[in-house]
Structures are given as C-alpha cells and as structure tokens.
Amino acid sequence: MRRLKTIRARFALWTASLLLLVLVAYGAFVYFSLAAGLSAGVDDSLQLSAAQALAALNVENGQVNFAEGLPESSAASSDLRAHGLTMWLLDEHGQVTQAFGPFRALSISAGASSAVLGHKASFTTVTDAATGEPVRVITLPLLDNGRVLAFVQVGQSLASVRQALGRLLTALGLGVPLVVVAAGAGGYFLAVRALTPIDLITRAARRMSAENLSSRLNLHPGDDEVGRLAATFDEMLARLDAAFRRERQFTADASHELRTPLAAMQAITSVTLAGQRTPEEYRQALHDLSEEINRLRGLVDDLLQLARGDAWQPGPRQPVDLTALLSDVCDSLRPLAEQKGLGLTCSLPQGMLIHGDSDGLVRLFVNLLDNAIKYTPSGAITVVARSGPGEYTIAVSDSGVGIPAEHLPHVFDRFYRVDPSRSRRGAGLGLAIAQEIARAHAGSIEVASQPGAGSTFTVHLPR
Numbered sequence: 001m002r003r004l005k006t007i008r009a010r011f012a013l014w015t016a017s018l019l020l021l022v023l024v025a026y027g028a029f030v031y032f033s034l035a036a037g038l039s040a041g042v043d044d045s046l047q048l049s050a051a052q053a054l055a056a057l058n059v060e061n062g063q064v065n066f067a068e069g070l071p072e073s074s075a076a077s078s079d080l081r082a083h084g085l086t087m088w089l090l091d092e093h094g095q096v097t098q099a100f101g102p103f104r105a106l107s108i109s110a111g112a113s114s115a116v117l118g119h120k121a122s123f124t125t126v127t128d129a130a131t132g133e134p135v136r137v138i139t140l141p142l143l144d145n146g147r148v149l150a151f152v153q154v155g156q157s158l159a160s161v162r163q164a165l166g167r168l169l170t171a172l173g174l175g176v177p178l179v180v181v182a183a184g185a186g187g188y189f190l191a192v193r194a195l196t197p198i199d200l201i202t203r204a205a206r207r208m209s210a211e212n213l214s215s216r217l218n219l220h221p222g223d224d225e226v227g228r229l230a231a232t233f234d235e236m237l238a239r240l241d242a243a244f245r246r247e248r249q250f251t252a253d254a255s256h257e258l259r260t261p262l263a264a265m266q267a268i269t270s271v272t273l274a275g276q277r278t279p280e281e282y283r284q285a286l287h288d289l290s291e292e293i294n295r296l297r298g299l300v301d302d303l304l305q306l307a308r309g310d311a312w313q314p315g316p317r318q319p320v321d322l323t324a325l326l327s328d329v330c331d332s333l334r335p336l337a338e339q340k341g342l343g344l345t346c347s348l349p350q351g352m353l354i355h356g357d358s359d360g361l362v363r364l365f366v367n368l369l370d371n372a373i374k375y376t377p378s379g380a381i382t383v384v385a386r387s388g389p390g391e392y393t394i395a396v397s398d399s400g401v402g403i404p405a406e407h408l409p410h411v412f413d414r415f416y417r418v419d420p421s422r423s424r425r426g427a428g429l430g431l432a433i434a435q436e437i438a439r440a441h442a443g444s445i446e447v448a449s450q451p452g453a454g455s456t457f458t459v460h461l462p463r
Helices: 007-055 075-082 110-114 159-207 225-273 279-309 322-339 358-374 405-410 430-440
Strands: 057-060 063-066 085-091 096-100 122-127 134-144 147-157 318-321 343-347 353-356 380-388 391-398 444-450 454-462
Touching: 007 057, 007 085, 007 134, 007 147, 007 159, 057 134, 057 147, 063 085, 063 096, 159 225, 225 279, 318 322, 318 358, 322 343, 322 358, 322 380, 322 391, 353 358, 353 454, 358 380, 358 391, 358 430, 358 454, 430 444, 430 454
Parallel strands: 343 380
Antiparallel strands: 057 063, 085 096, 085 147, 122 134, 134 147, 318 353, 380 391, 391 454, 444 454
C-alpha cells in the first residue's frame, strides 16, 4: 500500500486507467461501427437479391411462380447455396408456395408479409430452430395495379457476421488488457527514470543541516525540468551555505566587538574598586566608562541598523534636496577634518532632487566622510557630485592610506577591517550600513583605491 502512494505508482495507474477508458471507448466505437456496417451490407445484398428474384417471377392465369422453378439441381439453386441464401415465394395470403435454400424449412410468420402492405420492403431477423443460427430476412411484395399478388422473401444467415464480430470482440478483449498493462509498466518505468533525480534531491536534503551545507547533488546537467530543478537546488544550497557562513562570521565578529568594550569596562571597574581612590581617579574612571559605553551604544545602534536593513524599507519617502543635504553633511564634519589638519571641499551642482529618506541619506554620507577622515593622516578630502542621465553620482575621495587590492571585494562586509590589528576605533559596520542605505534607495556604491594614493567611494542614486 505504501508503494501505491508514490508518484510513480500513481502516475502508472493514472496512465493505465486513462488508456483503458480510451481503448474501451474506441473499441466500443469500432465494434458497433463494424456491426452496423456488416448489417447494412447484408441488408443491401438481400435487397438486391430480392429485387432480382422479384424480376424472375412468372405470372400466368393468376398463378405466380419462379420462371425457371429453381429446382434443387439448377445453377441458380447452387448459387443460392454458395451465398448461403434462402428464397421463399408466398401467395397473397402469406402461405409459402415455393422455397429454396438451406433454411427453406424455416417458418416465416405471416405477419412479416403484412408489414409490406404499404408497398415497402420489410426486414426481420429470426432464429433457425434446427441450427440456432440467426437469419436476416427481407420481404418484398409483387404488385399488380396496387394489388398484392405474392411475396418474395430472401434470407441470409448472420453467422458470418456474428463470427466476425466475435473475433473482433476477442481481439479487443485480449489486446486491450495487454496494451493497458504494457502502458502501465511503461509509465512506471518512465516515472522511475524521471523521478530518480528527485529521490536524490530528497535524500540529499535529509542528510543536510545548518552545519553541513557543502554537499551538492552534482547530477548530469540537463535541459529538462528535473535537470533545471537539480541545478536550481545546487544553486540554492550554495547561497544558503554562503549565507550561513556569513552569519557565523557575523556572529563571531559581533561577539568579539561586543566583548572588547565589556572587557574594558570590567577592567576599569575592577581596578577602581580594588582600593580607595581619589575623587580625580574616580572621575577618570567614570570618564573611561563613559567612552566605552558610548562605543558600545554606537555598536548596538549599528547592529540594529543592519538587522533592520536585511528587510529594510526606508522611512517615509519625500522630495530631498541632495545639494543642501550634502552641503550640511560637509559643514558638520569639516571641524573634525580640520582637527586633523585635513582640507574638506565640496563641489555640488544646484537643484539635485531625489525622492527618498533624508535621515538614511545623511547617515550614508556621514559614514563615508567619517571613514575618509579616519583613514587620511594628511592631505585633503573632496566631495564631488555630478548629474548624469537618470542618476546622480557623488564621489567621496581622500588622499589617505588607500586599500590593498585583495581587500577591496570585502570592504562592504560587516565587521571587515583592512587593519588586521583593529587598532583604530570602530566596528567595521559603517560601509556595510552605507551600502544597505544605497540599495534601499535603488542605488549602489563603488570603491576604487590604491595603497598610498587614497580611495574614492562613488555613490549612484536614481534621480
């Protein structure tokens, strides 16, 4: 019973059942069509023979008989026997006067002749009591000025018709089940061939877990539906594997970043509580704690921003003057740049308008400028905006330390830092957040950099 619940078994049963219905319907159509055709052929033959017999009648002095008498040894009688025909001549009262053929002793009801009083041929089928064979009989009247003089009846056995129909029925009875069984077996075989890759996918899916996503089906590539399904499954596994790796790395990095300020805070409090301290020492300890708390709060805010960015829909969209927004961001961060002796210049065309979230855009450009100031020991930082076809391009360039080529593909990864020692303050989330905000506005960020020659981050935003 369990095997019958599989798709391959149900497919085979449905195929066999459908084919059985079609073959039964087609067989019935062929059987009844052949039966009707054979019956019509017999009736046509009888009508022709009866017409010939009617033409051969001789009428003399009110007596009706066959012209040649049709004796048993005559050629006509032999021809009748060869064709299995029987002929009767009846008077006007329906009494048999002459009969020739194998069924001449067959008694035909007088009622059969009365049906032709409307001057039309009448057909009837009777059964010979001696042989049990069905006999088809036609009755034709002999008319003289509208008066019936006699009747001619011609009969033919339907045994050959019944035999032909019986052979057809036997062939259908044997052939249809064999064809249905063969079709069911073929359907099952094809279903097994088609569904084997799906079984492989099922077994592979059962073996996999969050800790084991590296295995692949590696089926032979095909252009059919199952081949595309297997290829799509492998691609999905690759994406899941990459996502789980990123999440594990994210968790490890987040734990490391959160542990650092917590460890510093614990060390400060432990040292401070180890003995009596002066008010100045307590004040310094609180100041250090405040710095670590601010660092921890900034890290948590960034983590929340990224967690929201995974399925982030930006805030209420409204017209934003990008020229004014960039000018305000530059003015806000210029004192920070000047503290390091850096020059900050902005070249902005007027009238840059977009539809977006102003708070998100402010954070995007603040992160880029803060990153440029942080990694530029000396020199200058420039913000250049251009209006292009369908988009605005904003380039934030610095003359800082630059980024080695092997690090460029990863600078937008969460917690990724080019500095392996992580000596500079920060959590490595600023660029990841900037990229999320740009994507939420249907834009993108590109980076170009050379070690020792500075970096350029280019933001593309749709107009």
